[in-house]
Amino acid sequence: MAGCREMTEWSLHTLLSALHDDIERRLERARKVFGHPVAKGDASESIWRDLLGSYLPQRYQVASAHVVDSNGVFSQQIDVVVFDRQYSPFVFHYEGQAIVPAESVYAVFEAKQSLNAERVDYAHSKIASVRALHRTSLPVPTVNGLAPAKPLHRIVGGLLTLDSDWNPTLGAPFLAAMGKGEDVGLIDIGCCAAHGTFWRAPEGGITITTGGKPATAFLLELIARLQALATVPMIDIRAYASWLSK
Numbered sequence: 001m002a003g004c005r006e007m008t009e010w011s012l013h014t015l016l017s018a019l020h021d022d023i024e025r026r027l028e029r030a031r032k033v034f035g036h037p038v039a040k041g042d043a044s045e046s047i048w049r050d051l052l053g054s055y056l057p058q059r060y061q062v063a064s065a066h067v068v069d070s071n072g073v074f075s076q077q078i079d080v081v082v083f084d085r086q087y088s089p090f091v092f093h094y095e096g097q098a099i100v101p102a103e104s105v106y107a108v109f110e111a112k113q114s115l116n117a118e119r120v121d122y123a124h125s126k127i128a129s130v131r132a133l134h135r136t137s138l139p140v141p142t143v144n145g146l147a148p149a150k151p152l153h154r155i156v157g158g159l160l161t162l163d164s165d166w167n168p169t170l171g172a173p174f175l176a177a178m179g180k181g182e183d184v185g186l187i188d189i190g191c192c193a194a195h196g197t198f199w200r201a202p203e204g205g206i207t208i209t210t211g212g213k214p215a216t217a218f219l220l221e222l223i224a225r226l227q228a229l230a231t232v233p234m235i236d237i238r239a240y241a242s243w244l245s246k
Helices: 002-008 012-033 037-055 117-131 172-178 214-229 237-245
Strands: 060-068 078-084 092-094 097-101 105-111 140-142 145-147 156-161 189-192 196-200 206-210
Touching (some): 012 037, 037 060, 037 078, 037 105, 078 156, 105 214, 117 156, 189 214, 196 214
Parallel strands (some): 105 156, 156 189
Antiparallel strands (some): 092 097, 140 145, 189 196
């Protein structure tokens, strides 16, 4: 009976709320403590990577990285890359930099202090530099023979901030900025930790939720989207190995 009484003292609402509160406090502290914009930005990126690295299933890993394809094309530097390590055979590490094969990538995020039109456009550019990369997908050996190659999933693209330069935060100017550009760079999901979350539906509409506990809401929506992607495609290792003879 004592054990039952102890368990009733737990609150799922409190646990989920505390997760958001911790992230928001850390982002606020980074903004106040670090005076240099680069140091401030690095600290914010680290906080978001720590959130995802701590709470996503271990099949996913999180890093700041460049993404490369088997044609030798590299993406721009990406603040937060969510990639596979269960089925992906290699990730390069060179002079402190992570380089992830395009086939291994599930999601990419730009992390900034605040939302504005320039940063939304910048995120579009970063996301496009990853989605435009070539990805291989081989048939998968099974006990029943070769299964068809997995169709390439859409890499989730997002923007993570603490605050916003807009008032209202996620109003008409925000929606206008989100609608600019080609599909290859459009933002799918994001969080403005002090104000709300936003995500794009498959049919193209944007859902905005203000208030509440945005960082936790973002994390749970991201996990749901990653679940829907299942596994990454089977990478063609020989396409990368061909560079050894060039």
